[in-house]
Amino acid sequence: MAKCFSQWKKQCLNKLDCSKKGSVDQDIEHVVSQLNSCEQYFTTSSCSGRIIVIDAAPDSSDVQKRNCVWLFVTHQPCTSDDVVSAVAESTRDAVLKFEPFVLHVQCRRLEDAQLVHSVAINSGFRNSGLTIGKTGKIIMAVRSTHSLEVPLSHKGKLLVGHEYINFLTQMANQKMEENLRRIQRFYQNLQLALTTDKLQELQIPDHSRSQELQYTPNTPETEEKIKTSVYKRRRKRDQHQTDCCHGDGSDIVHELDDCLDLFT
């Protein structure tokens, strides 16, 4: 299995980037590099998050949406003029979407995947999950619930006013900012988790280091750790009554509470 994984990794990293853009997005280069520098991980696809306007046939299914026209795409904040110009080109049904950070990481062992999953959930990426293929391929998908999907035109006719598009652009930009904060939180939590994991693997009882991680709130990592911990506890408190329609009072975040719990 170990040999197989390193072969997969070599093949994947040597392959041509077949995405539309052809390269890793700037805002997540450090995250992708960090993971690819670890022997137990490599990334198979990613997007830092984007604001898009697409034009598709009315009532088209997801499959048919593959044939849609991309009127606008940006991985940075945008202006309402960008959106107005894009939707002016619509001949079918235009929709504005904010699509958050997504990352697929192939992992060597299940424990490696559990570590990234725990980091992802603790960083706010609550729709993250594993895929385990029958050949032993383990993929961890980092996904967020944090989106926006707003119809703008129908059969080429604008459905909303410019004032609304202005408001929408602000919302999309706010979501983009929050998305970047979560990416940063993910990156910092990942660094911390990998360090802790490595120390445990080496079985070096490095007390000074572990005490620093636990008690000294002077580094960005530890400050973030404390924030994350508070964030998680707050979530726990607020979710005693689940939003799901049928439930045992827990949700997927609680299911993970018995997971690695790196940050509490």
Next chain:
Amino acid sequence: MAKCFSQWKKQCLNKLDCSKKGSVDQDIEHVVSQLNSCEQYFTTSSCSGRIIVIDAAPDSSDVQKRNCVWLFVTHQPCTSDDVVSAVAESTRDAVLKFEPFVLHVQCRRLEDAQLVHSVAINSGFRNSGLTIGKTGKIIMAVRSTHSLEVPLSHKGKLLVGHEYINFLTQMANQKMEENLRRIQRFYQNLQLALTTDKLQELQIPDHSRSQELQYTPNTPETEEKIKTSVYKRRRKRDQHQTDCCHGDGSDIVHELDDCLDLFT
């Protein structure tokens, strides 16, 4: 582990339903019953899909959104009057959302989870994934990418016209219908997969049954199987160029191609 799972199952099914609604949604009762009747599964939470209007503080984070007011919720199609009346009550920022089917299934073994995962992906629930806790708890989450999230008011002031709300309601209802079709597809594929799995487990080389499943397009199950297979192939063909910003030309659906592949 086996004993532990049956204890978890007993505890969970005897527990009070702590959700807002307090019961399983009508449209997925058959799915939940089917899973709970299998010794290797039990459901921990679910929602058949819903249209909601919520009112939250502007710029509030996801955590603060827990304190939002629910102005409207339905698990059935709705009218634009329902939405207009709901948003009239808004004092903060109202948002209309369509939230698709979600289901959390605790699974006895990893293979059991892989089977439900494969069924979910093949039925169109592309954001599905596993969570594996450190105590061995395996949760399979069935999730869709199929959503809608549209701001309707800001500080209590309506941002859009009634005509737009009318259009939006139609879209949300269409998504609700498509969601129900996918639930049905999931149910039928699940039945088929469980039957196949059981036959394999019993190691009975039941040729007549397996031939019926493979070749006779006369039952709803097999017709659905063929549709699913076509659907999957079409997806494969369309996704040679991935929408992700950096990618190896595959996506999570392709990662699953080496999974159970029950339907090809």
